[in-house]
Amino acid sequence: EYADISLKDIDQVSKSSFPLCMRHLFEKLREDHHLKHGGRMQLGLFLKGVGLKLDDALAFWREEFTKKVGSERFDKEYAYAIRHNYGKEGKRTDYTPYACQKVISSAPGVGDHHGCPYRHFSEDNLRAALGRMGLSSRGMEDVMDKVKNKHYQLACTLTFEAVYGTSCDAGINHPNQYFEEAQNVLK
Ligand code: SF4
Known part of the structure; x- marks a missing residue:
């Protein structure tokens, strides 16, 4: 926890x-x-x-x-x-956060910022964003290679590994999992 x-x-x-x-x-x-x-x-x-x-x-x-x-x-x-x-209105369902699959398969329109950047950003915007996360040019090419092959979660996993300098053997399949693994590394 x-x-x-x-x-x-x-x-x-x-x-x-x-x-x-x-x-x-x-x-x-x-x-x-x-x-x-x-x-x-x-x-x-x-x-x-x-x-x-x-x-x-x-x-x-x-x-x-x-x-x-x-x-x-x-x-x-x-x-x-x-x-x-938060389940405090309506049917009081406790809604769960979206997994990568759901985020990746969403269809953001003009003016929307949701979705998965590996899938939905232009190449230029994705490269700029990865640069701001501190990826080296080598690391960036590895990520872009996965993106070109439509392996978006693998691209995110490689980003995680480059940012935190550690392997993520399970692979990234949920944004909250990414967060938790990052917190573990930083602890
Ligand atoms: Fe995409 Fe990574 Fe977010 Fe998953 S956690 S939706 S792979 S950016």
């Missing part, structure tokens, strides 16, 4: 331990103060999976969204869905 992530650490933790799909959503949310529905679901359930408590989740999304929409509209349009994801 992992220590619950707290709001004051979330930016630092996103940089140190999130897989690229979630880093991208996180950065876009901080930048645009908004995410469309697919992004809110993908990132929101992931954050729930890393242990962000409901109250912190509401504070986190509120802080960004109210820079654009005002807090009345946030409460009306967005807070319900966040509580819903």
Whole structure:
């Protein structure tokens, strides 16, 4: 089990331990103060999976969204869905975070930032993102090779191995697994 992530650490933790799909959503949310529905679901359930408590989740999304929409509209349009994801509204289902397969098979449209960058980014954008994660040119070519062969989870696994300097024999199959393995390495 992992220590619950707290709001004051979330930016630092996103940089140190999130897989690229979630880093991208996180950065876009901080930048645009908004995410469309697919992004809110993908990132929101992931954050729930890393242990962000409901109250912190509401504070986190509120802080960004109210820079654009005002807090009345946030409460009306967005807070319900966040509580819903935590099983506090509607059918009270405890929704689980998306596995890689689901993220990879999603179909982000214009203005969407969800999905798997290995599958959905242009080559230039993916190379730039991998560079920001600190990959060497050799490491990057290995990743791009997997991408060209449509082995997106293997590309993510190689990224993990390059970033943390350790092997990941199980392979990456879930964004929350990536996070947990990263936290293990950094501990
Ligand atoms: Fe995220 Fe999985 Fe894609 Fe990695 S392979 S970026 S964890 S969806």
